[in-house]
Amino acid sequence: MLAEYKEVFLEELEEQLQLMDEVILKLEREGDSGSVVQSLFRAAHTLKGSSAAMGFEEMKQLTHHMEHLLDQVRGKKRTVTPALIDLLFQSMDCLKQLKNDIEASDAPATDIGRIVKNLETFASTKEDEPLTVSVTGSETGSETLRPPLSLSDRLKIQEQQDAGHRVYWLQIGIVSDCVIQGARAYVIHSMLSEWGEVLLMTPDLESLEETLPGSLTLTFLYAGIQEEGEIRSLVTGLTDVACVTAELVEGNETAMAVTPAATGKAAAVEEASPAGKAKSQTIRVSVERLDHLMNLVGELVIDQTRIHQVERNQRRRFQDDTVSELGHISDHLSRIIGDLQESVMKARMLPIEQLFNRFPRMIRDLSRDLGKDLELVMEGQDTELDRTLIEEIADPLIHLIRNAVDHGLETPDVREQSGKPRKGTLRIRAAHEDNQVVIYVEDDGAGIDPAKMKASALKKGILTEEEAELLTDREAVDLIFRPGFSTAQTISDVSGRGVGMDIVRSHIEKLNGLIDIDTRLGRGTSFKIKLPLTLAIIVGLLVKVNGQTLIIPMSNIAEIVRVTNAEIQVVRGQSVITLRNQVIPIVSVHDRFKGEFRREEHKHIPLVIVGSAEKRLALAVDDLIGNQEIVIKSLGSYIGKVDGIAGATILGDGSVALIFEISSLFHKAGAK
Numbered sequence: 001m002l003a004e005y006k007e008v009f010l011e012e013l014e015e016q017l018q019l020m021d022e023v024i025l026k027l028e029r030e031g032d033s034g035s036v037v038q039s040l041f042r043a044a045h046t047l048k049g050s051s052a053a054m055g056f057e058e059m060k061q062l063t064h065h066m067e068h069l070l071d072q073v074r075g076k077k078r079t080v081t082p083a084l085i086d087l088l089f090q091s092m093d094c095l096k097q098l099k100n101d102i103e104a105s106d107a108p109a110t111d112i113g114r115i116v117k118n119l120e121t122f123a124s125t126k127e128d129e130p131l132t133v134s135v136t137g138s139e140t141g142s143e144t145l146r147p148p149l150s151l152s153d154r155l156k157i158q159e160q161q162d163a164g165h166r167v168y169w170l171q172i173g174i175v176s177d178c179v180i181q182g183a184r185a186y187v188i189h190s191m192l193s194e195w196g197e198v199l200l201m202t203p204d205l206e207s208l209e210e211t212l213p214g215s216l217t218l219t220f221l222y223a224g225i226q227e228e229g230e231i232r233s234l235v236t237g238l239t240d241v242a243c244v245t246a247e248l249v250e251g252n253e254t255a256m257a258v259t260p261a262a263t264g265k266a267a268a269v270e271e272a273s274p275a276g277k278a279k280s281q282t283i284r285v286s287v288e289r290l291d292h293l294m295n296l297v298g299e300l301v302i303d304q305t306r307i308h309q310v311e312r313n314q315r316r317r318f319q320d321d322t323v324s325e326l327g328h329i330s331d332h333l334s335r336i337i338g339d340l341q342e343s344v345m346k347a348r349m350l351p352i353e354q355l356f357n358r359f360p361r362m363i364r365d366l367s368r369d370l371g372k373d374l375e376l377v378m379e380g381q382d383t384e385l386d387r388t389l390i391e392e393i394a395d396p397l398i399h400l401i402r403n404a405v406d407h408g409l410e411t412p413d414v415r416e417q418s419g420k421p422r423k424g425t426l427r428i429r430a431a432h433e434d435n436q437v438v439i440y441v442e443d444d445g446a447g448i449d450p451a452k453m454k455a456s457a458l459k460k461g462i463l464t465e466e467e468a469e470l471l472t473d474r475e476a477v478d479l480i481f482r483p484g485f486s487t488a489q490t491i492s493d494v495s496g497r498g499v500g501m502d503i504v505r506s507h508i509e510k511l512n513g514l515i516d517i518d519t520r521l522g523r524g525t526s527f528k529i530k531l532p533l534t535l536a537i538i539v540g541l542l543v544k545v546n547g548q549t550l551i552i553p554m555s556n557i558a559e560i561v562r563v564t565n566a567e568i569q570v571v572r573g574q575s576v577i578t579l580r581n582q583v584i585p586i587v588s589v590h591d592r593f594k595g596e597f598r599r600e601e602h603k604h605i606p607l608v609i610v611g612s613a614e615k616r617l618a619l620a621v622d623d624l625i626g627n628q629e630i631v632i633k634s635l636g637s638y639i640g641k642v643d644g645i646a647g648a649t650i651l652g653d654g655s656v657a658l659i660f661e662i663s664s665l666f667h668k669a670g671a672k
Contacts, residue, residue: 202218353382396504514611563604
């Protein structure tokens with residue numbers, strides 16, 4: 001077992017499985033396209049080789065049978081049918097389960113017997129009269145003669161390809177009436193060695209007898225400068241050769257064991273000539289190393305802030321050249337650390353395409369199960385986001401998509417009765433806005449009916465009749481985020497269990513993000529998610545409360561105002577202000593620290609207006625200090641999670657400042 005290559009194998013496996021999912025979907029849409037089938041065949045072939053090299057026999061067998069079936073499609077012996085697509089997707093599910101087994105342990109526990117039998121049965125069932133096989137032989141049938149490649153063999157292949165040579169699998173059939181087959185095999189081996197280099201031969205020369213009953217097929221792994229047609233012609237011209245097949249070995253077949261930086265997806269789609277293949281300009285780096293590097297940059301940001309604080313203090317006390325020099329050094333450090341921080345953040349960024357590519361297969365299965373006809377449109381896949389956020393946002397997005405397909409989009413008959421096209425549209429798009437990433441999940445379905453939301457809330461006891469009457473349409477729609485709320489008539493595997501949307505919102509808010517709904521009855525619904533680019537370093541507003549410095553994330557701040565006591569009103573015991581015809585509750589931050597908020601006459605009170613979607617709260621503080629970049633530090637396992645506190649940071653003077661979790665303030669204020 002090549003244990004040291006397991007991580008690299010799993011990375012390539014993930015890429016290949018993602019590619020195969022995409023290509024099968026494309027095959028279902030476009031039908032029997034030669035290039036699409038070839039891409040899928042190559043991906044299955046690559047997985048077969050890499051899993052065999054790693055010793056995962058179950059995955060090798062399954063991909064071999066998939067490859068055999070795909071070869072029938074590629075050879076025009078079988079057409080693309082819904083049954084074929086379903087069988088390929090079932091095989092993909094089994095491969096993914098095997099991948100999970102391999103990640104958990106080196107011994108896959110998934111039983112592949114049933115799916116292999118289904119593949120064999122399907123492949124043996126004839127649609128039409130099979131095509132006559134030429135004398136060159138069947139590629140798939142002859143492949144069974146190929147021996148598995150060892151790591152040493154793969155290294156030899158890579159060396160030959162790097163030298164600009166072409167590497168082929170040659171399968172040479174010797175005529176059955178050849179008198180001395182062993183001697184003829186020796187002559188063929190010698191001629192190939194003159195034209196190029198024989199890397200592998202089976203059966204080997206030492207095991208061959210001079211005469212054998214019936215015909216003999218030799219398999220060579222050969223490296224040379226000849227084109228495919230040229231090497232086939234040379235071998236065909238040799239005495240007693242009945243047939244020849246030559247298949248080029250591409251770079252992606254050896255990338256797993258030799259070049260971990262190579263991208264399996266690109267290699268499987270593009271069949272580039274090894275002679276013109278460029279050296280890879282990328283390397284794979286452990287995520288833990290990037291996280292550690294980000295932590296070190298965070299420490300540098302803290303120290304740079306402290307140096308800047310020291311420089312300002314010294315400048316107020318002294319006016320000499322030494323202080324000026326310290327100022328220059330501080331400014332230069334700020335620029336260098338800023339560039340370093342940006343570079344490390346970019347290294348952690350990944351295109352959101354890696355997340356979006358998970359959805360087409362899921363949506364295809366959902367639409368079939370629910371009897372929906374829809375078109376998926378994805379935009380902005382090149383938008384980059386911190387890899388940690390990509391993983392964290394995956395589950396909330398899946399919830400939104402499932403709800404859109406199940407609740408939002410109508411069945412084709414209902415859409416037709418409403419004057420809509422029978423096929424609905426689900427659009428998922430991402431973009432950068434104001435140093436944030438915004439993700440939209442939009443459908444052109446029925447929209448959310450505020451009346452139904454109120455009725456469901458009343459039925460479940462979430463609201464009283466008096467509270468329901470006071471709700472605006474906007475507030476009624478926001479009931480969807482209440483725990484236990486659901487309008488589903490029946491419980492299914494997709495939805496209707498009263499969980500989901502409240503989890504979506506809380507998960508997004510934990511990421512310092514916001515979620516908003518825009519819906520029009522009969523026209524559709526749009527969910528808008530705003531996320532920071534990274535969770536490690538943010539810009540925060542420093543405020544003073546009871547002599548203590550606290551931090552409010554700038555991404556949550558809508559505006560800052562100063563008001564007088566006369567502008568503050570009390571409604572039902574709650575202090576509020578009216579700002580541009582919107583009544584905004586005032587929350588005293590002092591209450592969180594058991595302090596007292598003193599209102600002084602004829603003095604303006606600073607209020608920080610924070611937002612969550614369309615909702616607003618005004619935080620009353622003593623003083624505003626300013627904004628700066630801060631490094632978020634966990635409170636640690638000793639203190640644990642503190643309600644309302646997202647973390648802490650170290651300020652320029654060395655003191656610790658707590659960072660507010662704005663979403664908890666909204667929950668405390670009952671502003672959900």
